[in-house]
Amino acid sequence: MEGKRTITLAPGESLQRVFMLRDPAENTLPFSRLVLGADSNADITVVVMPGVSCDVSLTVDIDGQNAGCTVQGVYICPGSENVRIAVDMNHNVPRCTSRQLFKGLAGGASRVDFYGKIIVAQDAQKTEAYQENHNLLLSDDAKVNTRPQLEIYADDVKCSHGATIGRLNEEEQFYMRSRGISLQDARVLQMISFVSPVFRHIPESAVKGEIVEEVERAIRNNF
Amino acid sequence: MTMDERTEKDILQEIAGQEYEHGFVTDVEQEFIPKGLNEDIIRLISSKKQEPEWLLEFRLDAFRRWQKMKMPAWAHLDIPEIDFQDIIYYAAPKKDSDRPKEIDPELEKTFDKLGIPLNERAALAGVAVDAVFDSVSVTTTFRKALADKGIIFCSFSEAVREHPDLVRKYLASVVPVGDNFYAALNSAVFSDGSFCYIPKGVRCPMELSSYFRINAKGTGQFERTLIVADEGSYVSYMEGCTAPMRDENQLHAAVVEIVVEKDAEVKYSTVQNWYPGDAQGRGGIFNFVTKRGICKGSGSHLSWTQVETGSAITWKYPSTILKGDNSSSEFYSVAVTNNFQQADTGTKMIHVGKNTRSRIISKGISAGHSQNSYRGLVKMLPGADNARNYSQCDSLLIGDRCGAHTFPNIENANRTAVVEHEATTSKISEDQLFYCNQRGIGPEEAVGLIVNGYAREVLSKLPMEFAVEAQKLLQVSLEGSVG
Numbered sequence A: 001m002e003g004k005r006t007i008t009l010a011p012g013e014s015l016q017r018v019f020m021l022r023d024p025a026e027n028t029l030p031f032s033r034l035v036l037g038a039d040s041n042a043d044i045t046v047v048v049m050p051g052v053s054c055d056v057s058l059t060v061d062i063d064g065q066n067a068g069c070t071v072q073g074v075y076i077c078p079g080s081e082n083v084r085i086a087v088d089m090n091h092n093v094p095r096c097t098s099r100q101l102f103k104g105l106a107g108g109a110s111r112v113d114f115y116g117k118i119i120v121a122q123d124a125q126k127t128e129a130y131q132e133n134h135n136l137l138l139s140d141d142a143k144v145n146t147r148p149q150l151e152i153y154a155d156d157v158k159c160s161h162g163a164t165i166g167r168l169n170e171e172e173q174f175y176m177r178s179r180g181i182s183l184q185d186a187r188v189l190q191m192i193s194f195v196s197p198v199f200r201h202i203p204e205s206a207v208k209g210e211i212v213e214e215v216e217r218a219i220r221n222n223f
Numbered sequence B: 001m002t003m004d005e006r007t008e009k010d011i012l013q014e015i016a017g018q019e020y021e022h023g024f025v026t027d028v029e030q031e032f033i034p035k036g037l038n039e040d041i042i043r044l045i046s047s048k049k050q051e052p053e054w055l056l057e058f059r060l061d062a063f064r065r066w067q068k069m070k071m072p073a074w075a076h077l078d079i080p081e082i083d084f085q086d087i088i089y090y091a092a093p094k095k096d097s098d099r100p101k102e103i104d105p106e107l108e109k110t111f112d113k114l115g116i117p118l119n120e121r122a123a124l125a126g127v128a129v130d131a132v133f134d135s136v137s138v139t140t141t142f143r144k145a146l147a148d149k150g151i152i153f154c155s156f157s158e159a160v161r162e163h164p165d166l167v168r169k170y171l172a173s174v175v176p177v178g179d180n181f182y183a184a185l186n187s188a189v190f191s192d193g194s195f196c197y198i199p200k201g202v203r204c205p206m207e208l209s210s211y212f213r214i215n216a217k218g219t220g221q222f223e224r225t226l227i228v229a230d231e232g233s234y235v236s237y238m239e240g241c242t243a244p245m246r247d248e249n250q251l252h253a254a255v256v257e258i259v260v261e262k263d264a265e266v267k268y269s270t271v272q273n274w275y276p277g278d279a280q281g282r283g284g285i286f287n288f289v290t291k292r293g294i295c296k297g298s299g300s301h302l303s304w305t306q307v308e309t310g311s312a313i314t315w316k317y318p319s320t321i322l323k324g325d326n327s328s329s330e331f332y333s334v335a336v337t338n339n340f341q342q343a344d345t346g347t348k349m350i351h352v353g354k355n356t357r358s359r360i361i362s363k364g365i366s367a368g369h370s371q372n373s374y375r376g377l378v379k380m381l382p383g384a385d386n387a388r389n390y391s392q393c394d395s396l397l398i399g400d401r402c403g404a405h406t407f408p409n410i411e412n413a414n415r416t417a418v419v420e421h422e423a424t425t426s427k428i429s430e431d432q433l434f435y436c437n438q439r440g441i442g443p444e445e446a447v448g449l450i451v452n453g454y455a456r457e458v459l460s461k462l463p464m465e466f467a468v469e470a471q472k473l474l475q476v477s478l479e480g481s482v483g
Helices: A170-177 A184-194 A206-222 B002-016 B037-047 B054-067 B105-113 B143-147 B156-162 B162-171 B183-191 B430-438 B442-458 B465-480
Strands: A005-009 A013-022 A031-035 A041-048 A054-062 A068-078 A083-092 A096-105 A111-122 A128-137 A143-152 A157-166 B031-032 B091-093 B129-131 B136-140 B152-155 B196-199 B207-213 B224-229 B234-242 B249-252 B255-262 B265-272 B284-295 B301-308 B313-316 B319-322 B328-337 B342-351 B358-367 B370-378 B386-398 B402-411 B418-427
Touching: A005 A013, A013 A206, A013 B319, A031 A041, A031 B091, A041 A054, A054 A068, A068 A206, A068 B143, A083 A096, A083 B313, A096 A111, A096 A143, A096 A184, A111 A128, A111 B143, A128 A143, A128 A184, A143 B152, A143 B156, A143 B386, A143 B418, A157 B207, A157 B234, A157 B402, A170 A184, A184 A206, A184 B319, A206 B313, B002 B162, B037 B183, B037 B249, B037 B255, B105 B129, B105 B207, B129 B152, B129 B319, B136 B152, B136 B156, B136 B249, B143 B152, B152 B156, B156 B196, B156 B418, B156 B430, B162 B224, B183 B207, B183 B255, B183 B284, B196 B207, B196 B234, B196 B465, B234 B328, B255 B265, B255 B301, B265 B284, B265 B465, B284 B301, B301 B313, B301 B342, B301 B465, B319 B328, B319 B465, B328 B342, B328 B370, B328 B442, B328 B465, B342 B386, B358 B370, B358 B442, B358 B465, B370 B386, B386 B402, B402 B418, B430 B442
Parallel strands: A005 A031, A013 A041, A031 A054, A041 A068, A054 A083, A068 A096, A083 A111, A096 A128, A111 A143, A128 A157, B129 B207, B196 B224, B207 B234, B224 B255, B234 B265, B249 B284, B255 B284, B265 B301, B284 B313, B284 B319, B301 B328, B313 B342, B319 B342, B328 B358, B342 B370, B358 B386, B370 B402, B386 B418
Antiparallel strands: A143 B402, A157 B418, B031 B091, B129 B136, B152 B196
């Protein structure tokens, strides 16, 4: 843990950041722990671009009431990337909300490992914690493992997780092809629409436009 | 609301003294072997059961492996130290020398009391029972009727004597000797269990069932069951179990192996009602079992249904290896924990063959100070083309001192395979309770109603004989948890 930073949000503070991992040397986040004070709000997005093998691990401690945390990510792995994502979401106090959404494409000979644990402490009542991890497995040599976990010690909570590992829908492809869209284009459109919900959350801005465009280009050029 | 709370409290107090229904002890003369575990004890068990040399070797090999193994610590369980030298590994009711062929009336009475009549005339039509008391099988009913169809249904010990080739062929073929700590222990010291073989193309005309009863103090029960369904056959098998109320913890470490050949179908149902310990968490059974089936041939089908309400600690993951193409498997589970019970249970679906399908429905209910975990593995191997899995794991929390956890593991290495998993955790909503209360249904009854509705999808999969019992059991297990 040496050299790893903790970011602490004071009560009422808010943080919104997008981390683009483009450079193979940039293989993790600049911090590994996030501590949320009361009424604070954190919104973290991670985008793992092609060619980047990374180890993203993040522990979120929600220590103040009425705090909210959103952690989301996209990973695009067309080659021999090895992507590991591990999120520990600790709801230590009542009345907080967390949302996690990770979506990714695994092609080539890539390997994706997702681990996400939500812990709701005893007495952390009125917690709402959601987590989703969805993957598309696009080649014979790619491999995806996912381990979403819930550890709940309070009863008045709403918690759920969902995880899928699947393939592109052939009926959608047929629909598009019967309207003159090539198979290649249809696949690209499917992949773009698959990852797009992750960006929906980011407020509209020039930066968001650039990010979305960069991701779309990466999908178009690599799959 | 305050009035509601008061009534809830009253009900709680009323039922606080609720007792475990099957907690009695049968007073029969029993034969014990000395406490402890070593090669001599294993030789003694083997000679008591008049086993052939190969089986003794099998046991000794397992024991030597077990000695090198460590108790698994990965489960979300707080298991107290178990002294394996402080357990009696074999206990059997003494045979009456005057009537060696007949069942001891005392034992017959015991099983009667448990609702398992051993007399064929009195028995539930359509259910054949193998009744196991501590380390031995007391009797197996309807054997003749079944034998007419070529079906073998007997105790494991008898199968070793009468059908050694079949036993030898399939024993440890699904759960290898060194599979895990408890499976190795079981392989070394297993006592009795059931053996059943359904020949090619035969549809078993009745439900087969085993009933396990722990009676003796200071003992452990090490059941071993082997079910083989040959090509195109069908069998529905049920398992039930109970134990007396005691302050000590008793160990039940079972191994169940199921082999399903081409186009055969096996339906395996369990209602697990071992003594769960008292309201302060004293006593209860440690239920550490390995259950695994293999869908060996194409088109084979294995379904697991379990209702888990008993045991102080449960460590149990009925699993299926989907080897044959187009084979399928299901896992339906309701696990209820109350007071200080702990359960870590779930399933593994290993997809090897093409077009294999599996479905997991798990409903956890925790109350009191209990901890209830679902743990599962869905694995799609590279050859599992077009394989499909769907898992749904829901947890219901009753009270704010209990825990509900979900630990699925999903691995996919085939691009045509699709895996879906979802899990939710919630409590009984106040709206639902209000709706019931408003219609004159009291809080306790309302909870029972809601829980039964919540578990319906699983309960409906149980054979009729079990479904009624299971519903009652759910209600009893949760009594006193509202408030």
